[in-house]
Amino acid sequence: MSRTLPSDLQATLDPSRKSWIDSANDPHGDFPIQNLPFGVFSDARDAATRVGVAIGDFVVDLSALAGAGLLTLPAGAPADLFAQPALNGFIALGRAAWRSVRVQLSALLARDTATLRDDAALRERALVALKDATLHLPVEIPGYTDFYSSKEHATNVGSMFRDPKNALLPNWSEMPIGYNGRASSVVVSGTPVRRPNGQLKLPDHERPVFGACRKLDIELETGFVIGRGNALGEPVACAHAEDHIFGMVLLNDWSARDIQQWEYVPLGPFNAKTFATSISPWIVTLDALEPFRVAQPAQEPQPLAYLRHDGDHAFDIALEVRLRAEGANEATTIARTNFRHMYWTMAQQLAHHTVSGCNTRVGDLMGSGTISGPTEDSFGSLLELTWNGKKPLELNGGGARSFIEDGDELTLAGWCQGDGYRVGFGTCVGKILPAAK
Amino acid sequence: MSRTLPSDLQATLDPSRKSWIDSANDPHGDFPIQNLPFGVFSDARDAATRVGVAIGDFVVDLSALAGAGLLTLPAGAPADLFAQPALNGFIALGRAAWRSVRVQLSALLARDTATLRDDAALRERALVALKDATLHLPVEIPGYTDFYSSKEHATNVGSMFRDPKNALLPNWSEMPIGYNGRASSVVVSGTPVRRPNGQLKLPDHERPVFGACRKLDIELETGFVIGRGNALGEPVACAHAEDHIFGMVLLNDWSARDIQQWEYVPLGPFNAKTFATSISPWIVTLDALEPFRVAQPAQEPQPLAYLRHDGDHAFDIALEVRLRAEGANEATTIARTNFRHMYWTMAQQLAHHTVSGCNTRVGDLMGSGTISGPTEDSFGSLLELTWNGKKPLELNGGGARSFIEDGDELTLAGWCQGDGYRVGFGTCVGKILPAAK
Secondary structure, eight states, X not given: OOSOOOHHHHHHHOTTOOBSSGGGGOTTOSOOTTTOOEEEEEESSOOSOEEXXXXXXXXXXXXXXXXXXXXXOOTTOOTTTTSSSSSHHHHHTOHHHHHHHHHHHHHHHBTTOHHHHTOHHHHHHHEEEGGGEEEEOSSOOSOEEEEOOOHHHHHHHHHHHSOGGGOSOTTTTTSOOEEEOOGGGXXXXXXXXXXXXXXXXXXXXXXXXXXXOSSEEOOEEEEEEESSOBOTTOOOOGGGGGGGEEEEEEEEOOEEHHHHHHHOTTTOOSTTTTTOEEEOSOBEEHHHHGGGEEOOOOOSSOOOGGGOOOSOOEEOOEEEEEEEOTTOSSOXXXXXXXXXXXXXXXXXHHHHHHTTSOOBOTTOEEEOOOOOOSSGGGOSSXXXXXXXXXXXXXXXXXXXXXXXXXXXXXXXXXXXXXXXXXXXXXXXXXXXXXXXX | XXXXXXXXXXXXXXXXXXXXXXXXXXXXXXXXXTTOOEEEEEXXXXXXXXXXXXXXXXXXXXXXXXXXXXXXXXXXXXXXXXXXXXXXXXXXXXXXXXXXXXXXXXXXXBTTOHHHHTOHHHHHHHEEEGGGEEEEOSSOOSOEEEEOOOHHHHHHHHHHHSOGGGOSOTTTTTSOOEEEOOGGGEEETTOOEEOOEEEXXXXXXXXXXXXXXXXXXXXXXXXXXXXXXXXXXXXXXXXGGGGGEEEEEEEEOOEEHHHHHHHOTTTOOSTTTTTOEEEOSOBEEHHXXXXXXXXXXXXXSOOOGGGOOOSOOEEOOEEEEEEEOTTOSSOEEEEEEEGGGOSSOHHHHHHHHHTTSOOBOTTOEEEOOOOOOSSGGGOXXXXXXXXXXXXXXXOTTSOEESSOOTTOEEEEEEEEEOSSOEEEEEEEEEEEEOOOO
């Protein structure tokens, strides 16, 4: 860890910390006591959606803990803060409240704390097995923006569709290029995704035809969730931008490459991406990611002043993409990469987004852009992995893929590897349904 | 009128209909009894934002009328439906409710109806002078999409920035090109607009510089507001698309041309447009626009099947842009055009937007794209009016403009000209503040 953290936060991150929930101490589990990601869930016992935190194989029901008087909240916080269908109300309380709740939970769940551990009746109410929980979209998303911040991805795409010798456009190295996405169609992991119909321009046709996308693809991304907005006309300075971030999720920016290719000039991708964007259900807080903070890649040329920050602003997050064909016994891991490769940091993305005066709001989602690494097996899209279909991928158990086929289930996974534990994101899963007739 | 309308609606549109509110009978006023546009307002007497309808020089307070039992609402409608800071709750009740409320208001405000006319106490509560009302953003906007549907505008821009011989890109004639805008920065008319800062690529510099936009522009547009959403995966058919539209507003898509020029390839405009989008405060219902329905321009080539509709789907809406320099006594009308020139209809825009399966929600705002007519004085942006600054516009009272200067006040106005009355949109006004230091 490269910087001094407050001692209460530091204690929650101690690698040796254990929980009285045994499954939280599994060194390969995503949700140890060091993580404590926030989400929204319901279950068969109680259909009301409410706020929970994942630990081991369980969800801790924060509305139950608060109801039992075990969570101290800021004065004025509404009594039903955690009995909500989205985290926005909690997030709006601000960073001190997020940290305080996380610190209190870490204490309650620590091996030697008897309060909840030894209260069987409360435990019964407050702990729900993850396998019995239905996970919902964790936040109401007022705005969704997607960036394009992997140099390797931008170079690959530029090489394929423009000019391999000048693959990176001149503006790319000067700013985190981004565009407005469609917030309405952001769905939680597990939601099936229907293959879109649209206009396809086939090489042997003078006019486009209407039909089902033939080049359906994933984009392996992370997303960050705005925890503190900014007013119209008041940009967020790069040095303070991380103070505005609540946490991170995995994000699959489903993309119809053929629709995109025909529609995207001059105003950018639209129908190629508006049909669905999947995110993982657990928001991993920036606090939980602190031990995995690393230096971002060197930036050359040096960015303009409004995009400069001191210190380390990348995070060491291992990422994988898995594809399982309909009926297949096993999935094939088709890509392995790491978030630390990203050229532009989240702080730079947010500073750029707001430098015009644009306002952001609590719950806004900002996608990283496709995360591609330097090697051919580390690319974050099938477009790159198969080089636009020219080099199909072999699947375990037979078969091959240029692009996604109906019935394929795509899974993104991500985790930070600690010493004897991992801080994981869980998975972001989507299965493809055939296009509407 | 080219089609048969229900008789209750027909009666509200009768050109000879008059109101007991004298100012509503002014043949040059925007808000006769035939219009009855919906908005949200507050006033010095009551700071609570509530739903109102404009008539003549007044706002009718619908929460007061409903409180007095003068409006019949569908069973189950919440009692505080009109005591809301946005129209979304009312709009969500559906088309039958919008029409019913409009029909009831038309009857209450008709010259010969004594109920409100002769009830001084209720009139005092329910009528607020427009000049004393503060008008707010009429809807909470979950998503904002902007189209690019004027052939003249697309041709002008393509001529300037690409190739005059092939000004229209091949995809333009096949689909209503659109992109996702930024909903957070949509502001109501009258909100000052701060000139954005951003990256500018000057011709004599190798790298971009950071600074205030030097080519600040308007885009004269209309917008439509979604009145009925569609579920993810369930496209809206073109033939039924108008059933999903609540009404229309004027929209100014403020644009920083220099920021746009440098950032927009390959993902489209971003910071060049996210700093502010202004809309007029009154939503004119599609019902009120029925008498002004006209044929859209002929479309060649014939659109693909999913973009076809029978009948007339354009509207005859006269539009003007006025510029008043700081301290000037009078404004200069710098453009006059008409919405009927638009190549793609609102119905086609919505059908295209959702054909991928993309969902829309009540309150979503859809911009038409810059509305340019066929003549040089009918272009909807300074970019076109001054041909990228090469032909500055002369202002009344002296001075000239290539692009917008600090202190300039820009006003969009729009109305449908009836026989002895007009159904107007009011104005959409924004004054430019200097860039932040």
